[in-house]
Amino acid sequence: MIDMHTHVLPDLDDGAKNEREAQAILEMELAQGVQEVVFTPHYYGKKRSVNDFLEQREKALQKIADRIPEGLxxxxxxxxxxxxxxxxxxxxxxxxxxEGTKCVLVELPFTERWNQSLITRLSEFVGDTDYTPVIAHIERYQEVWKNPAIISAFVKMGCLIQVNTAAFLDKKMRKFAFALLKRGLVHCLGTDAHNADTRAPDYAKAKEAAYAAGYGKEWERVQRHMDKIFAGESVCITCEPIHKFLWWYV
Ligand SMILES: [Fe+2]
Incomplete structure (x- = not known):
């Protein structure tokens, strides 16, 4: 299993506070059967240049390099x-x-309206480059709750969709997360782990929940997508759009 979204590197964002906490998170990942973890600290363009960010990220990695559990x-x-x-x-x-892929994990505004220039920026990026935006935790945006059909519009545009493992465990969210899984609208998974306590990795529990709900086959399909992405191969996406009707997804 691959965890494509974490905040493990210390002192870079609101994730792990220090090297010890980073190590604790990584040990939890390994114990849950995760084989590979991607470090995805927040990048907010206004606060620092890309080069500064990359330099600080490298320094943070060096701080925990000897704490990464063997086998991960x-x-x-x-x-x-x-x-x-x-x-x-x-x-x-x-x-x-x-690293080693042509995928960029992007986070969109949670509660604000998504303006046309945001959609244009995404579609220009897809058109200008051979890179693929991966929309982080699609289940967390107000715009998606109002209009879930926008997810398949992103896929048509050339984006991939990432869902947080916590979505499969949350009482309010799980119906939506499973509906996305069923329709082929989940391509990547991440724990979005920030610490070893309140926002700790929950990959194994999410897998258990998916299998228990009868979505084992779909869960494994997502794992295959991530394996392919990490092997530098292209992913063939077949999905159905999702719509909201009253309190149900159809
Ligand atoms: Fe995150």
Whole structure:
């Protein structure tokens, strides 16, 4: 299993506070059967240049290098905030791709309206480069709750969709997360782990929940997608759109 979204590197964002906490998170990942973890610290363009960020990320990695448990592979990446205003250029976004892949994990505004320039920035990035935006934790955005059909529009545009493992465990969210899984609208999974306590990795529990709900086959399909992405292969996506009807997803 691959955890494509974590905040393990210390002192970079609101994730692990120190080396000891980073190590604790990684040990939990390994114990849960995760074989590879991507370090995706937040990148907010306004606060620092891409080069400064990459330099600080490398320093943070060096701090924990000897604390990474044996048998656990790791890669560098970033969770890049896009808002439609002063967003990083396509060149900058490419530099922030997950190591060894052409995928860039992007986070969109949670509660604000998604303006046209944000959608344009994403589609220009897809058109200008051979890189793929991966929309982080799709289940967390108000715009998606209002109009879930936007997810398949992102896929049509050339984006991939990441869901947090916690979504399969949350009482309010799990119905939506399973509906996405069923329709082929989940391509990557991440724990979005920030610490070893309140936002700790929960990959094994999410897998258990998916199998218990009868979505084992779909869960394994997502794992195959991630294996392919990490092997540098292209992923063939077949999905159905999702719509909201009253309190149900159809
Ligand atoms: Fe995150």
């Amino acid at each position: 592979k790791t890669r560098l990446g970033a969770e890049v905030r896009l808002t439609g205003v002063n967003d990083p250029s396509s060149d900058a976004l490419c530099k922030l791709a997950i």
